[in-house]
Amino acid sequence: MSILLLRPKEKFEKSTGYMQRHGINAVGVGLIEIDINHHTLQQFSNSILALDNEQTSFTKCIFVSTHAAEIVINGVPDWPSELEVFAVGPSTGQCLSQLSEQVIVPDMASSEGLLSLPQLQDLSNQRIFLLKGVGGRKILPTELQNRGAVVEQINLYNRLPCIDYSQTEEWQPQDIQCIVATSGEIIQAAWDKFNHKWLKSTPWIMVSQRLADYAAKLGIQQVYLSAGARDEQLKDAINQFLER
Numbered sequence: 001m002s003i004l005l006l007r008p009k010e011k012f013e014k015s016t017g018y019m020q021r022h023g024i025n026a027v028g029v030g031l032i033e034i035d036i037n038h039h040t041l042q043q044f045s046n047s048i049l050a051l052d053n054e055q056t057s058f059t060k061c062i063f064v065s066t067h068a069a070e071i072v073i074n075g076v077p078d079w080p081s082e083l084e085v086f087a088v089g090p091s092t093g094q095c096l097s098q099l100s101e102q103v104i105v106p107d108m109a110s111s112e113g114l115l116s117l118p119q120l121q122d123l124s125n126q127r128i129f130l131l132k133g134v135g136g137r138k139i140l141p142t143e144l145q146n147r148g149a150v151v152e153q154i155n156l157y158n159r160l161p162c163i164d165y166s167q168t169e170e171w172q173p174q175d176i177q178c179i180v181a182t183s184g185e186i187i188q189a190a191w192d193k194f195n196h197k198w199l200k201s202t203p204w205i206m207v208s209q210r211l212a213d214y215a216a217k218l219g220i221q222q223v224y225l226s227a228g229a230r231d232e233q234l235k236d237a238i239n240q241f242l243e244r
Helices: 012-021 038-049 053-057 066-075 090-096 111-115 139-146 184-193 196-201 209-218 231-242
Strands: 002-008 026-036 059-063 084-087 127-133 150-167 176-181 204-206 223-225
Touching (some): 002 012, 012 026, 012 231, 038 150, 053 059, 111 139, 139 150, 176 231, 184 196, 204 231
Parallel strands (some): 002 026, 059 127, 127 150, 176 204
């Protein structure tokens, strides 16, 4: 029996290799891919590089995914070192260490975790760039605006379903013990490609209660939660599932 690991096309091989090195029999499938919005990236780069010292002191950048972090690292030259940088979680924070020596990361990897940070309470006269993909939750930009910030949502990429999905090896539904998914887009892509009866009856591991609620609306019957979407956290959740 195997674990079916559903990840973005850019990550599924790395994540599957990690699981296998830690003794988990996993099959990886890349169901979505990241399509960079190059025009938006160039506009954001121009805005950042045009900041003077005073403007920089009133500007914050919040990254809500590793994809956003990687795109900016590769696409914005001469990043101003004094610019205040926030990451939604440790994976994004680790990635951003290439961009800034001091990255602020909340204890809880979520929008709510970011909003609990003391640096994001009184945001009067603050300009915040929210670096993200198209779509996503509204709670973060809405609450930042309520706290006085001028929020600019920078949609750096789209998550698109792969026309022809990639996989680490051949597999059959009857060989799958559990399905792991890390985003609503991935769940929907699976729903569009695979048998609904099988998806509903197979146990899933997901990374938030929000995704579990979304899955319940689709009729998925059994969902277990991971503490987060990092490979280490997924590994722990898989092992807990296997030990039940």
